[in-house]
Amino acid sequence: MQVIETLAEGLKREIKVVIPAKDMEARMNERLAEAKDKIRINGFRPGKVPVSHLKKMYGKSIMAELVNEIVRDQPTSILSERGEKSATQPDVKMTEDEAEADKILSAQADFEFTLSYEVIPPIEIQSTAGIKVTREVVEIADEEVNEQILKIAESARSYEEKNGEAADGDRVTMDYLGKVDGVPFDGGKDEDAQLVLGSNRFIPGFEEQLVGLKAGDEKVITVTFPTEYPAANLAGKEATFDITVKEVAAPGAVEINDDLASKLGIESADRLKEVVRGQIESQYSSVARQKVKRQILDQLDEVYQFETPGRLVDAEFDNIWRQINTDLAQSGKTFEDEDTTEEKAREEYRKLAERRVRLGLVLSEIGEKAGIQVSDEEMQRALYEQLRQFPGQEKEILDFFRKTPGASASLRAPLFEEKVVDHLLSEIDVTDKKVTKEELLADDEAEGSEKADEKKAAPKKKAAKAETAEGEEAAAPKKKAASKKKADDSAE
Template sequence: MQVTETLAEGLKREIKVVVPAQEMEQKLNERLADAKNKVRLNGFRPGKVPMSHLKKMYGKSFMADLVNEIIRDKPGAILTERGERSATQPEIKMTEDEAEANEILDAKKDFEFSLAYEVIPAIELKGDSKLTVTREVVDIPDEEVEEQVLRIAENAKTYETKKGKAADGDRVTIDYLGKIDGEPFDGGKDDDAELVIGSKRFIPGFEEQLIGVKAGDEKTITVSFPDDYPAANLAGKEATFDIKVKDVAAAAELTIDDELAKKLGLESAEKLREVVRGQIESQYGQMTRQKVKRQILDQLDELYQFDTPETLVDAEFNNIWTQITRDLEQSGKSFEDEDTTEEAAREEYRKLAERRVRLGLVLSEIGEKAGVKVADEEMQRALYEQVRQFPGQERQIMEYFQKTPGAAASLRAPIFEEKVIDHLLSEADVTDKTVSKEELMAEEEDEKGSKAEASEKKPAKKKAAKKDETAAADEGEKKPAKKKAAKKDDAEEA
């Protein structure tokens, strides 16, 4: 077999492989000889089938198997011999001419094919360059913990039916039917809906008109949907709601004590405060982690500059671009609405894709040299987390990750990356800095900060809001009179 490099341009490589017809025929004969004692043919005793007859019967089939094995096994062996790693699966080209292919299968013509690929560049780690990190930490005051506990208590408080009229803060149980121009609209009906007056869960003007109602009352109220209401068919429209009041209840006295904690599944008020503090610390810790990671990636970006495989950059760019265009389409916006052009956006996200690929290669090299491993238990947890996101489809999701090439790698990659970041952080020069929560949450607007995350958010600063609006629109289609809940029930979180 002859292996010849025909292209070495940057990271691109092309290899021509020629397996002489004589060599192919020799391998074929070896296989036929091995099969001679195993094949059973009518008219021939076992082991007595002439080679010429075997070749006539099975020659092309065996040769086709041989060709497939060469195509499957040789590229990897060639790369190993050359000391190269391909960025993606090498592209294999061979003759598509049927007559020529038949000659190869008849061992009358050399078998030729070519490999085209991009090599992963050699990365020389800069062990003498120590990373420096400023880790912003929030000192959580007791007052903030107490505010959060009070919010949880508000959501967990009980109501007792009262006689008389509903006041601000009371909970009313109602049936309602919404109409526009006298006709009911989708999502405008609900029975036994519970609403705390003043909670601002319903559109402006709705809750205020329930003040003064009492059980058994029926009334019609008129409201107008906001001009920017997510459901376009309702935005700016005037609507009436026929309401039947079933119950009026006043909130019980709010007390932060062990009894409240037990209602939430905790043994004491002290434990409730401890859990709440832990939740707040976790929330701030995630932001701290993101800022630390940003600093590390920015410094690696400065330290490591090299050509990246175009195939990897193309794949990463296509993933980014698909998401960007999908977000714009769903929001009904254009690039001009985001104060940019498609050409400028493509250029920007292309740079982002190149950065991601380059840093991915750097982190991979650092992790490999440091012996970073992803344990089976970590992969199992990641898989279970994926499965949990698709209730009722657990089996299909499991089968997908078991049968789809590369699916498991999509779970492993983020785990590996975070562990490499942890490794780098353990070796970095870290300075802790106490900041306010406002300082921690503030977006960095300097050039360095924008390179990492802000660059990923252009024009995503607006898109983040759009995503919320899309969710609100979904909720609006279900119950147009309601606003989308901001987050999961605090009591459940506790």
């Protein structure tokens, strides 16, 4: 077998592989000899079929198997022998001429194919001695814990039916039908919907018009959807809702005690406070970690500058660009609405894609040198978390990960990255700084990190699909929560 390098330009490589016809024929004859005793052909005793006859009957099919095996296995071996790592699966090209292909399968012509790929550049790991980060720490006051517990108690409070008019704080059970220009719209209908007046769960102006209604009352109310409403077909439009009130209920007393804790599956009120405090600490720690991680990545970005594989950058850019256009379509906005142009946006997101790829390669190399591994148990926990987020779709998700090549990498990559960050945090200089929760949660674009993923002259990047307290009902009068403003500064 001959391996000839035909292109070595930057990170791009092209390799021509030639396997002489006589070698292919020898491999075929070996395969036929192995199959000789197993093949049964009428008119021949077992094991006595002439190889020439077997070649005539099965030669081309066996050669086709050999070709497939070579194309499947040889690229890995060739790259290993060359000491190279391909950034993506190498492209394999063979002849498309039927006559030439027939000669190869008949062992009358050499088998030739080319490999095209980009190599991962060598990365020399630098010392982390100069990396310094500040970790923001929030002291959680008892008042904040009690405030959160009060909200929990209010959401768990009981309601008793009353005969009077609905007042602020009462729970109204109703049927409603929304219309724009007299025509019902998708998602604008519900039955036995419950709404606590004053909770601001529905669009502005909706709840206020229910005050004073009694069970059995019917009313048509008029509201205007906010201009920033996620459903572009409703944003800024006036709508009417036909309301039928079915019940008005007054709230019971809010009590924070062991009974409340028991309703929540917790043994006592004291334990409830501990749980709530732990949840708040976890939320703040998560935000602080992301800000520390961004500091680390910004400094690694300064240290490591090298050419990035174009195919990886293209793939990352395509993912980002697809999400950006989806976000714009859902919001009904254009690039001009975001004070930019498509050309500038492409340029900025291309830089972002290059940064992500470069930092991903750096973190991968650091992790590999440090011997970091993601265990099967950690992968199982990550899969379970995926299943937990999509109740009722467990089978489909499991099938996806079983049947989709590379799907498990989408679970492994973030786990590996976080373990590399933990490794770096054990080596670098970390200074804790006490801050208020407002300072911790402040939009850190103001900190001037020019290379942070969130800072760019293009449409705001969503961290994920817009999350809402009420699920994904698109057009009901429920007020949508804003999409998360901060995206993880993930390098992979």
